[in-house]
Amino acid sequence: MRRPVLVRRDRPVRGGQPLAFAVGLVVALLVGAVLLMAAGHEPMRVYQRMFEKSLGDSNAWSLTLNRAVPLGLAGLAVAVAGSMGLWNIGAEGQILAGAMGAAWVARIGGTWPGPMLLTGMLVGAIVGGALLALVPAVARARIGVNEIITTLMLNEIALRLLQWLIHGPWKDPASFNFPLTPMLPDQAHLPMLFGRAHYGVLIAGAVILVFGVAASRTAWGYELRIAGSSADTARYAGISLKRKILTVLLLSGGVAGLAGGVELSGTADRLTEGISNGFGYAGIIVAALALLRPSGVAVVALLFGAVQVGGQSIQIIGVPASVSTILQAFILFGAIGAGVFVRYSVRLIQMGVDASGEGEEAT
């Protein structure tokens, strides 16, 4: 009798990750098709509509790009922390904190000229996100508290803070007691690029590019790689782990916060609870699928943007938008499953204790 076992490859298959990602996509589409059929829909029609509405023309592209912006920034935030082996699960809360930071600047600077106000809002967003990451960063760097737990828990706190602001001090006096903040001033909106795509696309692209270059080409990025690869080696080389953990987590929070600020000034009229829209959690998936590489984050974010935009578009023909959530999940499952074979190969081995001594190994 033989049984299959996984054997680690000497080196991962070259170009394996994009391939695994493609496998994930196919798996997701197949599983999705089964589910759609079970629910009485025609998969091809649904998929066609999803494609047309997300990537079919320039208007569709502009929507997809807008979606990709917060996904990409959140994904980058997770990837920044991940490059050092840290997991920032708190991008969702940091997006909220960033949006709050930006909204606060918009409140006090309502009369400022556009460029100044926008710059102020984005800086406010970065500071907001970084502030929320400060507690986990310090706790991790100084006493080794697991950042996964602390960042996750702060999501809830950020949400409650936002709710309090909306229901309390920041409520619009003219909202007839609805929990709404005042509309943002006109000059607080990011200018449009084309269609409905706003300048946030350029901001996100630039941030991802800068981090990509910083991570791969600078001494700072090198130190980060050492620290992320082996803490003892970093200590031996005289790289301060504490400082690295602190900078990386604050940076991660700042990037997530920026996503909140861009989202607020790019697509929202006012600050609402829904501003983060699950981007922070989706960002974890984006970063994981991108293997924490900035260039990968950009590509995956774009694809997830398309899936989300497509998912919304099929509501009109009676298909629940949660189809897109299901598809995202199965892309992840499929890609992670296929990713195993990038690093491992399958071999068959003889089974059981062989007392006769005649056991032969396959390969």
Added chain:
Amino acid sequence: MTRTAAVELVDIWKRFPGVVANAGAHLRIDRGTVHAVLGENGAGKSTLMNVLSGVYRPDEGEVRLDGVLHRFHTPADALAAGIGMVHQEFRLVPSFTVAENVVLGAAERILRRQEVEARVDELARRFGLATEPDRPVWQLSMGERQRVEILKALWRDARILILDEPTAVLTPNEANELGGVLRHMADDGRSVIFISHKLHEVTGFCDVATVLRGGETVAASLPVAETDAATLAGLMVGSTSLAGERPPARAPGEVRLAVSGLCAQGDRGLPAVRDINLEVRSGEIVGIAGVAGNGQRELAQVLAGLRSATDGTVDLGGKDVTTDPPRRRFGSGLCYIPEDRLGVGLAPRLSVVENAVLHSYAQHRRGPFLLEASMTAHCQDLVDRFGVRTGPLGDPVAGLSGGNLQRLLVGRELGSGPGVVVAAQPTRGLDVQGVKAIQDLLVAERDTGTAVLLISEDLDELLTLSDRLLVMHQGRILAEFDPRNSERSVIGEAMAGHLPEEGAA
């Protein structure tokens, strides 16, 4: 051989890239005995035990249990055949109770909690393993956790129990209790394999001892009652006469490294380095001998700045560096060849180039950017000068063989032109060529006037290379020898803790 042995390992060979871990090792274990397996690090003990417990498959050789030939493909196969192993790192679920950990994966059906606890308790009492089955494991001391590991093996009805350096994590009292437990198990007709460096425990707890050296069995099934610690130490470090010819010594120069009254704690917060005083001069190699676990590792780490001293001073070329971090010490001319090549000296997943510039990357930059070409050139230079055989320099360093990893590491450290070298086990686990290459590099370095502190468990190496030889025992320097005219047996006695001349230190 009249009786069938419980375990018989016959002519076991196991090769790894660049290393022969077992070269025809034998082991014969009788039922109802506590059998010590002794040997220095790298002697092949772990490999042999991994062969017995199904983790590795031998390249050649036979594993017989009660005379029956077995071939294990997985540890589960070995477990099914009655071989239980207690690893140095415990494999327990901290949030589970003792009873849950014991039966985890081996409960034949769904059991009631109290029933399981009662049965675990009964088993524990039978073997004198004091434990509380309903306590979660995270609340337990290391000694108690180890008892849980032993219970796990007994629950699975292991007839052969392997304990890999079981006393390393125990206090002396716990170690003595463990001795009693082992005796219980032997009296029950089981066989216990006890892997240790601590000779007094071997003579205290064990019936029989097998000594491995260089992957071979050098002494098989010695009755412990008829031997003593010094003999065993001698067997572990070998009894051949001087292996290589000594490179001619130079007259040593000024003091480069001075250590006085140095104390430090080990990983578990117990004193590991006690009141060490030593000097290393320019142009000399000072060797430190000792059985593993006597504070050599910690001493090297304190010197490198990776472990803080609790008392005493470290002086580098006349400068007090006791509180300096590693990078500043490196800047002051100290280079360190750590015992753990991968993981401390080198970052396994990073490329050869990235590892080669670990100390010097700051010199290959323009503004914030690193100069790829300059780093690669530096790396290529090291690779050429120190004869490192590599694939593409951009590949992860973990792909290199042990010898080449060490050449890269030693090359990187020596390439900086240091004044003092602290080398911890620089040749451990290397093949003959690798050993020779690294030793030659150290000697050449000494000949340029560098002060070298060589910490090794290979007495041959120390006798060949050192200009002076210090023996460490239980964190102290017990004796100093002139390697040119010292008896190995006397050095072996000192390693076992017996002072050559007068009273205790």
